[in-house]
């Protein structure tokens with residue numbers, strides 16, 4: 001989802017999002033009759049962009065997820081909460097295919113995950129601690145990598161480079177475009193990881209603890225960035241330790257305990273982890 005900067009552009013983006021909400025699901029699922037149920041403007045009745053049903057998963061032959069049901073609808077922001085080790089990251093990793101489920105089903109934009117191909121529609125922001133690498137690279141190089149999925153034959157053209165610049169502007173890092181990522185603060189590094197995901201203009205953003213170790217200034221920037229994405233029609237699933245500055249944006253919380261969903265409802269009704 002390309003975020004829009006002027007009122008007219010924002011209105012166009014909303015119109016595109018409304019049109020998408022009325023499109024059938026992509027590919028084979030559409031042929032199956034699966035997917036979209038139409039949009040009414042109420043998130044509770046919009047088409048799911050992500051649906052997990054009874055998902056179980058193991059790590060090192062140890063059961064970690066015990067039948068997760070989780071739905072994210074178009075335009076929704078869903079926060080996945082839970083104590084350390086409750087299975088939040090594993091749930092995200094089952095969605096992006098890093099951890100194969102041992103049972104249950106996952107549908108992405110109405111298509112069964114095993115048949116889903118258009119991964120550019122998803123933006124994944126991993127936990128920063130697991131994303132840090134010793135590879136020397138500039139901010140622009142890292143963010144450009146996020147655009148490759150949208151480029152033709154892996155070659156970035158003018159429009160791709162503009163999308164990269166725009167993603168950097170969205171997270172307030174345009175002035176650091178040529179900086180080495182190794183020289184950035186934690187908050188700046190997190191902004192770069194988010195810009196990398198935004199560079200592909202995803203319709204569904206999946207983020208693992210985007211606010212962890214991020215200074216207050218960066219938290220405010222990221223909350224604003226996220227709001228822009230949602231206003232433009234994107235959906236968001238994110239792992240959080242606490243709702244914090246994102247609370248006003250969040251439609252639903254899903255609380256995990258020991259690999260099971262123990263709450264799925266409004267943020268105000270969330271029990272303690």
Ligand SMILES: Nc1ncnc2c1ncn2[C@@H]1O[C@H](COP(=O)(O)OP(=O)(O)OP(=O)(O)O)[C@@H](O)[C@H]1O
Nearest residue numbers: 059060062064082083084085086087088089090091
């Ligand atoms: N590679 C692994 N092999 C075996 N068990 C693992 C592995 N990675 C994680 N686990 C265990 O799986 C469980 C779920 O881990 P997961 O990272 O999904 O939890 P989490 O809720 O995201 O925790 P945190 O908030 O600490 O990131 C934990 O008990 C963890 O110790």
